Amino acid sequence: xxxxxxxxxxxxxxxxxxxxxxxxxxxxxxxxxxxxxxxxxxxxxxxxxxxxxxxxxxxxxxxxxxxxxxxxxxxxxxxxxxxxxxxxxxxxxxxxxxxxxxxxxxxxxxxxxxxxxxxxxxxxxxxxxxxxxxxxxxxxxxxxxxxxxxxxxxxxxxxxxxxxxxxxxxxxxxxxxxxxxxxxxxxxxxxxxxxxxxxxxxxxxxxxxxxxxxxxxxxxxxxxxxxxxxxxxxxxxxxxxxxxxxxxxxxxxxxxxxxxxxxxxxxxxxxxxxxxxxxxxxxxxxxxxxxxxxxxxxxxxxxxxxxxxxxxxxxxxxxxxxxxxxxxxxxxxxxxxxxxxxxxxxxxxxxxxxxxxxxxxxxxxxxxxxxxxxxxxxxxxxxxxxxxxxxxxxxxxxxxxxxxxxxxxxxxxxxxxxxxxxxxxxxxxxxxxxxxxxxxxxxxxxxxxxxxxxxxxxxxxxxxxxxxxxxxxxxxxxxxxxxxxxxxxxxxxxxxxxxxxxxxxxxxxxxxxxxxxxxxxxxxxxxxxxxxxxxxxxxxxxxxxxxxxxxxxxxxxxxxxxxxxxxxxxxxxxxxxxxxxxxxxxxxxxxxxxxxxxxxxxxxxxxxxxxxxxxxxxxxxxxxxxxxxxxxxxxxxxxxxxx
Amino acid sequence: xxxxxxxxxxxxxxxxxxxxxxxxxxxxxxxxxxxxxxxxxxxxxxxxxxxxxxxxxxxxxxxxxxxxxxxxxxxxxxxxxxxxxxxxxxxxxxxxxxxxxxxxxxxxxxxxxxxxxxxxxxxxxxxxxxxxxxxxxxxxxxxxxxxxxxxxxxxxxxxxxxxxxxxxxxxxxxxxxxxxxxxxxxxxxxxxxxxxxxxxxxxxxxxxxxxxxxxxxxxxxxxxxxxxxxxxxxxxxxxxxxxxxxxxxxxxxxxxxxxxxxxxxxxxxxxxxxxxxxxxxxxxxxxxxxxxxxxxxxxxxxxxxxxxxxxxxxxxxxxxxxxxxxxxxxxxxxxxxxxxxxxxxxx
Ligand code: SF4
Numbered sequence: 003x004x005x006x007x008x009x010x011x012x013x014x015x016x017x018x019x020x021x022x023x024x025x026x027x028x029x030x031x032x033x034x035x036x037x038x039x040x041x042x043x044x045x046x047x048x049x050x051x052x053x054x055x056x057x058x059x060x061x062x063x064x065x066x067x068x069x070x071x072x073x074x075x076x077x078x079x080x081x082x083x084x085x086x087x088x089x090x091x092x093x094x095x096x097x098x099x100x101x102x103x104x105x106x107x108x109x110x111x112x113x114x115x116x117x118x119x120x121x122x123x124x125x126x127x128x129x130x131x132x133x134x135x136x137x138x139x140x141x142x143x144x145x146x147x148x149x150x151x152x153x154x155x156x157x158x159x160x161x162x163x164x165x166x167x168x169x170x171x172x173x174x175x176x177x178x179x180x181x182x183x184x185x186x187x188x189x190x191x192x193x194x195x196x197x198x199x200x201x202x203x204x205x206x207x208x209x210x211x212x213x214x215x216x217x218x219x220x221x222x223x224x225x226x227x228x229x230x231x232x233x234x235x236x237x238x239x240x241x242x243x244x245x246x247x248x249x250x251x252x253x254x255x256x257x258x259x260x261x262x263x264x265x266x267x268x269x270x271x272x273x274x275x276x277x278x279x280x281x282x283x284x285x286x287x288x289x290x291x292x293x294x295x296x297x298x299x300x301x302x303x304x305x306x307x308x309x310x311x312x313x314x315x316x317x318x319x320x321x322x323x324x325x326x327x328x329x330x331x332x333x334x335x336x337x338x339x340x341x342x343x344x345x346x347x348x349x350x351x352x353x354x355x356x357x358x359x360x361x362x363x364x365x366x367x368x369x370x371x372x373x374x375x376x377x378x379x380x381x382x383x384x385x386x387x388x389x390x391x392x393x394x395x396x397x398x399x400x401x402x403x404x405x406x407x408x409x410x411x412x413x414x415x416x417x418x419x420x421x422x423x424x425x426x427x428x429x430x431x432x433x434x435x436x437x438x439x440x441x442x443x444x445x446x447x448x449x450x451x452x453x454x455x456x457x458x459x460x461x462x463x464x465x466x467x468x469x470x471x472x473x474x475x476x477x478x479x480x481x482x483x484x485x486x487x488x489x490x491x492x493x494x495x496x497x498x499x500x501x502x503x504x505x506x507x508x509x510x511x512x513x514x515x516x517x518x519x520x521x522x523x524x525x526x527x528x529x530x531x532x533x534x535x536x537x538x539x540x541x542x543x544x545x546x547x548x549x550x551x552x553x554x555x556x557x558x559x560x561x562x563x564x565x566x567x568x569x570x571x572x573x574x575x576x577x578x579x580x581x582x583x584x585x586x587x588x589x590x591x592x593x594x595x596x597x598x599x600x601x602x603x604x605x606x607x608x609x610x611x612x613x614x615x616x617x618x619x620x621x622x623x624x625x626x627x628x629x630x631x632x633x634x635x636x637x638x639x640x641x642x643x644x645x
Numbered sequence: 646x647x648x649x650x651x652x653x654x655x656x657x658x659x660x661x662x663x664x665x666x667x668x669x670x671x672x673x674x675x676x677x678x679x680x681x682x683x684x685x686x687x688x689x690x691x692x693x694x695x696x697x698x699x700x701x702x703x704x705x706x707x708x709x710x711x712x713x714x715x716x717x718x719x720x721x722x723x724x725x726x727x728x729x730x731x732x733x734x735x736x737x738x739x740x741x742x743x744x745x746x747x748x749x750x751x752x753x754x755x756x757x758x759x760x761x762x763x764x765x766x767x768x769x770x771x772x773x774x775x776x777x778x779x780x781x782x783x784x785x786x787x788x789x790x791x792x793x794x795x796x797x798x799x800x801x802x803x804x805x806x807x808x809x810x811x812x813x814x815x816x817x818x819x820x821x822x823x824x825x826x827x828x829x830x831x832x833x834x835x836x837x838x839x840x841x842x843x844x845x846x847x848x849x850x851x852x853x854x855x856x857x858x859x860x861x862x863x864x865x866x867x868x869x870x871x872x873x874x875x876x877x878x879x880x881x882x883x884x885x886x887x888x889x890x891x892x893x894x895x896x897x898x899x900x901x902x903x904x905x906x907x908x909x910x911x912x913x914x915x916x917x918x919x920x921x922x923x924x925x926x927x928x929x930x931x932x933x934x935x936x937x938x939x940x941x942x943x944x945x946x947x948x949x950x951x952x953x954x955x956x957x958x959x960x961x962x963x964x965x966x967x968x969x970x971x972x973x974x975x976x977x978x979x980x981x982x983x984x985x986x987x988x989x990x991x992x
Contacts, residue, residue, distance in 0.1 A: 252980065287968050296762040303733065312738070471697040488668070
């Protein structure tokens with residue numbers, strides 16, 4: 003026990019640690035978390051992060067609704083998730099403490115700003131009594147630090163006004179954490195100096211607060227040991243920290259450079275996709291044209307119009323926006339023009355939970371248009387893969403002259419991971435052939451241009467850009483006669499066109515990689531996931547293997563068409579289990595397409611899978627598989643088996 | 646390398662025939678759309694624009710078939726979205742000559758939002774709104790410009806909707822060029838379209854168009870030959886606004902409101918002098934309110950023509966400025982623009 007009766011912090015050298023920071027949305031917790039991430043990255047740790055912020059911009063201060071949290075897992079080995087439960091929670095006020103307790107491991111360490119536990123804040127958080135005093139926190143190590151007053155004292159010399167000074171308490175917390183985990187202080191100090199160069203007063207205040215946090219750790223003797231998380235053995239190279247949204251934006255720019263097609267983004271702000279618009283709007287030096295449209299429909303319409311003119315047309319959105327864009331995506335299917343649609347999925351239906359991830363849009367992406375309107379669908383499996391998937395989407399769109407939908411989600415969008423930078427010279431160019439001359443002969447012998455005369459290999463139609471003399475042509479949403487592209491109401495022609503469009507998209511299977519299973523000798527169970535659940539599923543599978551279980555893992559990134567070998571892969575296993583953050587959208591497709599009795603692990607709580615719950619659910623599957631004699635039951639929710 | 650790079654080609658001399666596609670025109674016989682099509686096909690050879698640089702974009706409706714009949718590039722898109730699609734095209738390809746053909750339903754109902762925003766942004770588009778005050782393609786329901794009380798299949802007891810005045814709407818939407826013409830006077834039609842085409846930025850032209858099948862004679866009250874002199878108020882830049890067989894009528898402004906008065910009574914000096922270039926659109930707006938519908942004296946011609954940078958130029962300027970300031974984007978540099986660190990080869 004410390005002199006004041008608090009528990010002393012027990013910390014040991016560890017393989018990984020999960021830290022959670024929580025405060026009011028105005029407290030700068032995301033920023034502090036971000037800086038902890040960067041200094042840890044520079045120190046050499048592997049990491050994964052999860053920001054968890056409220057939908058309201060500034061809910062009333064001190065309330066549960068206004069709590070903004072950031073979780074990071076730091077490790078001496080590669081990690082793919084931000085961790086299930088936290089080892090350490092930094093709570094800046096009672097609401098943060100109260101709302102976050104459920105995310106902690108038993109025995110976790112709590113570092114709280116004891117100054118914030120006054121009657122008013124306790125009341126706002128719904129506490130009748132002060133939890134720091136009444137024994138409610140038994141079982142946790144509680145470190146009470148008067149962060150607000152220590153910050154105020156530390157910056158007093160600058161003459162900063164109290165409100166301004168108080169705002170720096172996130173840097174105090176960051177300083178304390180940096181000391182606790184031996185993070186390099188220089189990284190943060192450099193950043194403060196650079197970031198606030200234009201407002202020296204703020205730079206000084208933040209620096210002093212940060213240093214006060216460091217010094218407090220060193221001198222207060224409240225802890226007996228600091229933790230060490232050794233650097234992780236990452237492959238050599240240049241690394242950066244990357245979030246899914248940034249990686250996606252950069253991938254789109256890369257695709258434009260690789261294809262020589264100028265990038266045009268038509269977009270309407272929507273959470274959690276707006277950062278794509280923000281990032282691309284900054285990149286004008288790449289010739290990127292960004293257009294903040296009047297609505298979602300205009301965003302995709304403008305992108306399609308730009309594609310008619312020869313641009314790499316892109317629109318970015320989230321679920322509700324995908325609904326609104328459906329008609330225009332159908333038009334793009336009919337016009338057979340390249341278009342990339344990025345859907346950063348969020349919990350639905352309707353407005354749903356805007357800041358919370360879900361994989362609920364798969365069927366909408368596959369089928370959410372009237373008529374037979376197939377569209378290729380891709381799903382990046384990690385923040386960094388958003389970069390390569392953006393390029394892949396552009397490659398497919400430009401090569402096959404089709405809209406392509408990328409399904410990211412709110413978790414991928416905002417979570418960060420270390421990314422080993424690719425060598426730009428290694429990125430494969432995207433060759434794009436533009437029509438330059440007539441391609442058919444009219445009955446009267448004239449050379450003419452037929453806009454729907456297809457390439458025999460890809461079935462793509464020629465892309466003739468306005469400005470090309472002699473190739474003037476009209477296209478539209480009305481059904482077109484095969485080859486000539488003239489309006490046609492002929493039933494047999496319509497059927498041929500429906501089949502041609504379907505065959506073109508199906509044919510993409512030959513242009514994408516085979517599914518690669520993370521297999522294991524003796525595995526009878528294959529767990530299948532798609533997109534952002536990759537890390538959690540992989541971690542659960544690895545954990546189970548360490549416990550002696552045998553299972554295989556396949557994480558799909560190509561959802562339409564599926565990889566050519568997928569049917570064979572699925573049939574190799576006695577049991578296929580699909581884990582997804584919806585009510586079973588991929589599983590329904592696998593069952594329908596391949597007639598496999600695939601089962602489901604489902605979760606729709608607006609948060610990613612936890613490794614623990616997946617482990618439990620998979621153990622159940624493995625157990626029932628071991629005993630299975632007849633028809634197995636279907637699994638409905640994580641770990642819960644129902645008939 | 647784009648096929649579009651290289652020296653500009655000479656603009657060949659063309660005739661109406663060169664701008665006419667091989668597609669059979671499928672409007673009802675007698676439809677006003679024919680005369681608008683003819684006017685456009687006759688005008689284009691005179692504009693000195695290479696055919697391959699012209700794109701017609703339309704939505705859905707009778708008017709929207711227009712691009713199929715033009716031997717140019719064209720998109721017949723979806724209902725209401727032509728201004729949005731055309732915006733993307735015009736912004737990404739400022740070298741093109743982009744026209745939008747829309748109707749009162751397409752442009753003012755389902756696509757009203759896009760039209761408003763294309764106008765306020767001043768996207769370099771020539772926008773023709775064929776106003777026949779009815780839904781034609783869906784066979785005769787009231788439209789957002791149909792007069793209140795109109796009896797149609799969907800309003801058997803009379804429409805309850807207050808109609809839009811398209812010119813007022815465009816002026817309110819910050820349009821830099823607003824004009825009105827009609828399908829009965831080829832000369833006026835061509836002259837107005839020529840002005841619209843010359844305008845840099847969004848040019849909005851309302852074209853009164855007779856739908857002889859579902860709303861025949863909607864404009865007869867002002868457009869039949871014997872009525873035109875007394876019911877069309879020609880707007881001529883720099884001239885007092887007056888009309889009538891003997892120019893005996895004029896328009897005066899009282900309390901900001903436009904009103905028709907006998908010139909003999911108020912005197913010529915009292916008349917409003919039309920100036921297209923007034924920055925403040927209030928007078929143009931007042932003129933647009935003279936008639937509640939095409940049944941009483943109605944101004945035609947150019948209501949407003951002011952200079953404002955067009956949207957695509959502004960976008961291009963921002964890009965050029967960024968490239969001047971920061972240099973051409975470099976992908977490898979972009980990837981290293983965040984915090985980076987090196988992981989060395991392990992021994
Ligand atoms: S319905 Fe009316 S507007 Fe349409 S083509 Fe026939 S006459 Fe013209």
